Structures are given as structure tokens and as C-alpha cells.
Amino acid sequence: MMRKYSLFLVLFVLFIIEGTVFQIFAPDQFGSDLLFIPRWSFMLIIFAGIFRGRGTGTLYGVIFGIMFDVIYSALLGIYTFAMGLLAYLLSISIPFFQRNLPAAVFLTITAVILLEYFLYGMMLLLGMTAIPHQEFLYSRFLPSLAMNFFVLAAAAYPLRKWFEYIKRNEDDGLL
């Protein structure tokens, strides 16, 4: 029972931490000009999509997209659409990505890059921001990407073990 919903629980906790605990200790709260935007729950969704199949990825993408939209964002629909679509497109659950951990990390980081650029484009289009591309790239995109990459690289191996563990239990009919 607990194991079946463990993925949702972990995603939910990550989602909450991104907006609460991380924001209190975020470097820009202490005067740094660089913005570090956590995309941990999104990365885990893509990872889950790779290891658990496209359906899982898309479902969680849409659910957490809606939550992100309603709670943190001023506009509804943007995150729901972006996270749902990216999770659908990039949840490529073939053995190549499942066996080859660096490839899976690379795929997930690609998803984060696409998400950031989609959001920047939407915000420009809707007039919610006016920051030039140069500033977006150096003060927002690259620091966030680096931070997300290191977090993902550190978590990738344990995550794969965890997904394999869930899978084994499912195959044994324990759930």
C-alpha cells in the first residue's frame, strides 16, 4: 500500500520543499544575483516516466502541473501543458535509457532545458516579463541548470535502485 503511493508521496514532498524550505534558504535570499530555480519534482517525473512508462510520467506531469499552476503561478494552464507534454514526449522507456544511467540523466536535463525555454517564451509572449535573453541565460538559466544537474546526478543511482525495487516487488506480486 505504502509502496504503491511512495512515488506520489516523494513527488509531493519535493514539490512542497521547492516552494517552502528551499525558498527560505535560497541563495538569492541572501543577496546573490543568480537565481537557482529548483525543478526537482519535474526531474523525478521524467525519471519515473523513463523507468515506469509513459502513462505514469504523463499522469504525474499533469497532476503536478496543475498544482504548480494553482499554487505558485499567476496564470493557469502553462505548467499543466508544459509538464504534461514534456513528460509525454520524453518518457522514452526503452532499455537503452533504463540501463544507461548517464543517458537517462541527459534526457531529463533536456526536458528541464525545454521547460525553462518554454516558460521564458510564454512569459515574453504574455508580457509578464521583459528581461533580455542575455540576462535570462546568465542569471537564471545556467545557474538553475547547473544546480539541477548536480542534484540529479547525485540522485540518479539511488533513484534507479528504488525504481528497480518497486518493479521487482510488482513482478513478485507483493503489491
Place this chain on the structure above:
Amino acid sequence: MPSFFSNKRLIVLLVCIIILVALIGYSMSERRSLSWPEQFLTDSIGWVQSGFSRPAHFAAGFFESVNDMRNIYEENQVLKSHLDEYAALQVELTELRRVNEELKDSLDMSENLYDYTVRSALVIHRSPDRWNEYIGINKGGQDGIEENMAVMTSSGLIGKVHQVSQFSSTIQLLSDQDHTNRISAFADNGEPTYGFIEGIHEESGYLQFTKIDIDAELEEGQMVVTSGLGGIFPRGLPIGEIVYFEPDEFGLSQTAFIEPAADFRQLDSVLVIERGASSLEPDIDPEAEGGE
């Protein structure tokens, strides 16, 4: 992957895009209040968020206090020197208050723009993507919070209430770039000079105080406070100090740049201001606790 974009999938994608556009249009419409599913989601997650935020604020506060301990001695010296001044000011204040009351009574003025009620609330989240400057607090419609109320910290104004749910609400900070984020304010140099606070200037990081009369005499270091003319904010909440000013691009008005009095970072608890009767919420009223 054969037929990655088959007909059926293409149609689903198109429908999704239509829904996206419709949702964006819906949420960009002016003066929209939260629908009940949104309220339900914000409230239930807000409850979890308070559970995470409280210990985190506590931990952050602990590190801050360790830091503060180093300067305690010097601060104590300065504060002691202020203490004598304080006693004199206190006497003067009570005297002025009494005179003010008498004069008001004689003029039959029952309420004015300066009176307000204060409610304190805990900051429970901040939008992580920073495309907007919103924070969430743990009080909502059930606690008497309404849209557009002023929000401040003890040092100055930080923003206004943007959306209200039953048990939580969202605050739009003064630094948000939304073009509807505008607050009526004035600089006081004997006679008030009115203008609007309109978001943050990207390059300098100061607040922009725009649409000031071209003939108005501004000075660096002048205090800018809320005007109370918008109808919802009380008059006289401090916003910041003028750092420099210049004529705008057409030469028809002036723009001043303001160093905010409040720090928009490191927000842990905020005060929501309701204009009206001057009273404090019982649990933060120092007189209610101390004396009687």
C-alpha cells in the same frame, strides 16, 4: 516509435493547446477571484506548507540570531543612548495624541485615512520559478483578509493581497513586474507630491515612483509613503526613500527611484493592514498582554 504523431494524438494535442489558451485567457481576466477547486487545493496544500515552513523559518531565525549575537554589545550601547530620547518622545506623543483627540472631537471627525487594523500572518511559500513575485500567507477569507489589502513588515510596505482563499492567501510584492501592480503614493516635503509606485526598475533594482508632476520639487532622501487615495490602503505606510530622480522620456513628468524600506528577501511573518477602526488583533496587541 512508428506513427509518433498519429492523427488521434495530433487531435489530442490541438485540443490541449485550445484548453491552454482558454485557461490563460480565463486567468488573465481582470478582478478574478479564486474558484472553489482552486481554493480547496490552495488551502489543503497551504496547510502542509505551514508544517514545512514553520521549522524552516525557525532554523533560519536561529542562524540569524547567532549572527546577531556578535553585534550585541555595540547595539546595546546605541540603544541605551536612544533610551533617554525615547522617554521624552513618549511624553510628547501622549500629549499630542490627547490634543489631537480633542481637536477631532471638536470637529466631529470620526475616522480618517490613517486608522487601520493589523493582522499578522506567517509566510508559507514563495513562488519558486520567480517569474512572479508572489508569496503565500497562512491567513485567508475566514480571518478577515480581503483582496487588495496592504501588506507590510515592521519596516515598511511590501505589497498587497492578490488572491484570497478561505484559509490562505497570495500576496503580490511591490517588486512584481505585472503592469497592473500599481500603488498610489506621495513624497512628503511640506506639501505632498503624488505619484504611483510601479514595479522594480530592472537595471538598478530600485522601485519606480512614476507620474510625478514635472514641477514638483523632489529631494534625495525624502520618504515616500502610501497616499490612501486608492480607497483600500491607509495613508502613511512607509515605502522607502528617494535615491535619485529624473524626468521621464517625454519630459512631461518625473520618475524617482526608491530604495525600499522593507527587505523583500527573508520574509517570515508579515502584517496585513485593513483600513478602518484603529485596533490591533488581540494576540499581537502589546497593551492587551501587558497591563490589565
